Amino acid sequence: MLEGGYAVSNSIRLYTSEFLGTFFLVFAATGVVIVNDMAGGVITHTGIAITTGLVVMAIVYSVGDVSGSHINPAVTVGFWLAGRFPGYRVVQYIASQCLGALAASLLLAFLFPSLISLTVTAPAGPIMQSFILEIVITMFLMFVILSVSTGSMEKGIMAGSAIGGVVGLSVLWAGPITGASMNPARSIAPAIVSMDFAHLWIYVAGPIIGAAISVIAFRIIHRPLTTGLEGKDF
Numbered sequence: 001m002l003e004g005g006y007a008v009s010n011s012i013r014l015y016t017s018e019f020l021g022t023f024f025l026v027f028a029a030t031g032v033v034i035v036n037d038m039a040g041g042v043i044t045h046t047g048i049a050i051t052t053g054l055v056v057m058a059i060v061y062s063v064g065d066v067s068g069s070h071i072n073p074a075v076t077v078g079f080w081l082a083g084r085f086p087g088y089r090v091v092q093y094i095a096s097q098c099l100g101a102l103a104a105s106l107l108l109a110f111l112f113p114s115l116i117s118l119t120v121t122a123p124a125g126p127i128m129q130s131f132i133l134e135i136v137i138t139m140f141l142m143f144v145i146l147s148v149s150t151g152s153m154e155k156g157i158m159a160g161s162a163i164g165g166v167v168g169l170s171v172l173w174a175g176p177i178t179g180a181s182m183n184p185a186r187s188i189a190p191a192i193v194s195m196d197f198a199h200l201w202i203y204v205a206g207p208i209i210g211a212a213i214s215v216i217a218f219r220i221i222h223r224p225l226t227t228g229l230e231g232k233d234f
Contacts, residue, residue, distance in 0.1 A: 014089070015096040017067035021059045022100035025071050026186055027107065028055040030119035034112050049175060053168020060160035068153040072183040073097055078142045078211035082218070084151050094185075101189035109193045119190040121179035122199050130178035130199075134206030135213070137170040138182045142214035147222075182207050 029052040036043035043051070060069045068085075070076045073094040079085035109116040123130030144166045148159040171180040181187045187203035190196075 017063040018096040019100035021071040026104035049172035057164025074207035074211040101185040105189040135210040138207040138210030139214040142211040
């Protein structure tokens with residue numbers, strides 16, 4: 001297509017949207033943790049949850065009609081498993097998301113070198129507790145995404161509000177225990193920059209498993225009902 005005199009391929013638009021969307025997500029959602037610490041906690045955990053939910057909502061409304069605004073490898077895998085996303089784009093989407101997250105973490109490390117370790121997701125309690133929580137909250141997120149999306153596109157009047165609301169809610173109640181990542185890219189990037197991989201597997205495996213389970217649940221619940229009462233006049 002032609003944009004402002006420059007030929008821009010559809011693939012470039014898709015991958016750039018995922019790169020920038022994930023960049024903005026990680027920059028805001030992890031940067032607010034650093035700023036809260038620097039400011040003596042004035043933002044509070046509630047403020048961190050609101051910030052994370054709002055940035056997701058803004059991104060969905062901004063690029064949802066371009067790339068679908070997955071901004072999350074687990075979501076991309078979920079759409080693929082649901083048969084809504086082509087397999088040949090999965091690797092490119094995930095690579096774009098991880099590179100965008102890494103760029104955000106590198107910028108935060110440049111701006112706040114002594115505090116970048118605060119952005120690493122880590123369990124506050126038993127490992128299995130956080131692992132299960134990551135599975136469940138990602139199930140919730142993916143279920144809502146599948147319900148409000150068209151194909152693999154997170155778009156529509158209420159899609160951004162619904163998805164951002166779920167993210168904010170999950171961070172609000174699960175964040176103090178698990179960090180409420182729900183997003184492998186969000187956890188991989190800070191881990192690389194901080195060279196802290198101790199618990200990374202939780203935040204890679206948990207969200208992907210949660211997304212996969214959610215696809216199964218969605219298909220069961222939203223399968224057309226066959227009650228034997230079709231055609232009855234009530």
